[in-house]
Amino acid sequence: MKPLPRSFYLRPTLQVARDLLGKHIVRNVGTKLLIGKIVEVEAYCKGDPASHAFRGRTMRNSVMFLEGGHLYVYFTYGMHFCANIVTGKEGDGEAVLIRAVEPLGGIELMTKNRILNHQFHNQQSLINLTNGPAKFCQAFGIARRQNGLDLLDSEISIINGTPIPSKIMKCSSRIGIQHAVEKKWRFYIKGNPWVSRK
DNA sequence: ACCATGATCCGCT
DNA sequence: GCGGATCATGGTT
Numbered sequence: 001m002k003p004l005p006r007s008f009y010l011r012p013t014l015q016v017a018r019d020l021l022g023k024h025i026v027r028n029v030g031t032k033l034l035i036g037k038i039v040e041v042e043a044y045c046k047g048d049p050a051s052h053a054f055r056g057r058t059m060r061n062s063v064m065f066l067e068g069g070h071l072y073v074y075f076t077y078g079m080h081f082c083a084n085i086v087t088g089k090e091g092d093g094e095a096v097l098i099r100a101v102e103p104l105g106g107i108e109l110m111t112k113n114r115i116l117n118h119q120f121h122n123q124q125s126l127i128n129l130t131n132g133p134a135k136f137c138q139a140f141g142i143a144r145r146q147n148g149l150d151l152l153d154s155e156i157s158i159i160n161g162t163p164i165p166s167k168i169m170k171c172s173s174r175i176g177i178q179h180a181v182e183k184k185w186r187f188y189i190k191g192n193p194w195v196s197r198k
Numbered sequence: 199a200c201c202a203t204g205a206t207c208c209g210c211t
Numbered sequence: 212g213c214g215g216a217t218c219a220t221g222g223t224t
Contacts, residue, residue, distance in 0.1 A: 042202070050202070060223065078220030080203050097202060134203050176202050 001026075003157035009068030013087040013094040016068075017043040017187050020085065020096060022164035024104065027140045028155040032109055034140050036101030036130060037161050040188040040195045042174045044084070044095050049179035053093030063148045065093045071156060073137070073147040080134035081143050085151070085158070099133045099175070099186070102194045110139035131194045164189055 009016060020038050027034040044051035052061040052074065063072040064086055072084040072095050084095035103110055103126065110129055130136045137143065151157050168190040173181050175197060188195045
């Protein structure tokens with residue numbers, strides 16, 4: 001399968017966020033393949049006080065200002081990584097956070113990755129494997145090294161998956177933020193068991 | 199001081 | 212089984 005073209009990521013961020021639902025994110029690890037269907041995302045836009053890019057470019061968020069189609073990985077709460085898909089043109093500073101995926105392939109390695117991080121000794125279920133932004137990163141082995149990767153030419157790519165009818169797409173306020181809570185910029189697939197919250 | 203989180207504990211149904 | 216409080220832990224500004 002071919003990675004989605006650059007043009008997919010150069011469109012308005014809210015549009016890209018909705019269209020990412022149902023797409024497959026693929027991670028190459030040596031000879032093995034990890035595959036997840038994107039089921040929950042959040043958009044972070046220009047002028048958005050909840051966005052890491054709101055106060056301008058810094059060392060931490062610089063990847064967010066690259067051209068759409070790059071991977072922005074950040075470290076938070078002293079122990080977790082989260083991954084975003086950069087959108088728009090260079091300098092825009094917009095991105096879409098991957099909040100949850102449904103594991104489709106490489107589940108054994110995902111489980112191993114979660115256990116290696118010493119944070120998967122509770123509720124060791126298929127749901128708990130990837131139903132959150134930091135859980136997804138652990139399962140897929142995404143950390144500092146993957147910050148700035150180009151999704152069109154690297155060990156991580158996004159390919160076409162299952163088209164999601166707008167009928168079963170839902171939106172809500174974003175999770176875990178203090179500012180701009182009125183923006184309904186979290187999108188998810190209604191009823192999918194891996195969605196982190198209703 | 200503040201975090202775009204996750205695991206655990208505790209008090210309930 | 213749940214929902215809410217609490218804590219673990221370190222980088223960023």
